[in-house]
Amino acid sequence: MIDYLVTFDKTLFFLLNGWGSQLMDQFMLFLSAKYPWIPLYAVLVGLLVWKYKASFWIPLLYVLAVFALNDQFTSGFMKPFFERLRPCHDSSLLEIKRVGKCGGTFGFASSHAANTMGLAISYFFLFGRTWWTTLLVVWAILVGYSRIYLGVHFPGDVIIGFMVGISAAYLLAQATHVICLKFKLISPF
Numbered sequence: 001m002i003d004y005l006v007t008f009d010k011t012l013f014f015l016l017n018g019w020g021s022q023l024m025d026q027f028m029l030f031l032s033a034k035y036p037w038i039p040l041y042a043v044l045v046g047l048l049v050w051k052y053k054a055s056f057w058i059p060l061l062y063v064l065a066v067f068a069l070n071d072q073f074t075s076g077f078m079k080p081f082f083e084r085l086r087p088c089h090d091s092s093l094l095e096i097k098r099v100g101k102c103g104g105t106f107g108f109a110s111s112h113a114a115n116t117m118g119l120a121i122s123y124f125f126l127f128g129r130t131w132w133t134t135l136l137v138v139w140a141i142l143v144g145y146s147r148i149y150l151g152v153h154f155p156g157d158v159i160i161g162f163m164v165g166i167s168a169a170y171l172l173a174q175a176t177h178v179i180c181l182k183f184k185l186i187s188p189f
Helices: 002-018 022-032 035-055 057-082 111-127 131-149 155-182
Strands: none
Touching: 002 131, 002 155, 022 131, 035 057, 035 111, 057 111, 057 155, 111 131, 111 155, 131 155
16 A cells, blocks of 8 residues: 555656746745745734734744644654655656755655645634635645645655644644633633
């Protein structure tokens, strides 16, 4: 079963990595970069201040905890535990069409996917289903796809990263709610 999944993952990788053009290459590099998104993060923090006023620090700590959990679980635990090579480090994959900045040796699971989806779902929990929280989910999916397109992750790395991000956002939302009740704080949920 595992061999079938690995073969399917590689087949899907070659399909998704092979699409594109020079213009799309630049767009995917932009999506995958960290620093261009700093203004978005600033706006998202501003939205917390706007909605939660003086209590904005509670949902802000929740969002930061989601980021920390995702990053530590994917990079600190999963990648060293599973030791699955990134496509760009796998010498048996000679057909990679596009390669971005490869990063570390191991890629399972994608921290980019976990962090962006965790952020999107966190805001979905905090603000409900709106046009812009839906856009955040679309953004997270595009960032995940950019990792495959650029040859730095297999589709399975990204899908599991999404699942980690969603799980962290959900579990920490529940924990935040319980902590707020225990300490008589206003719960954002």
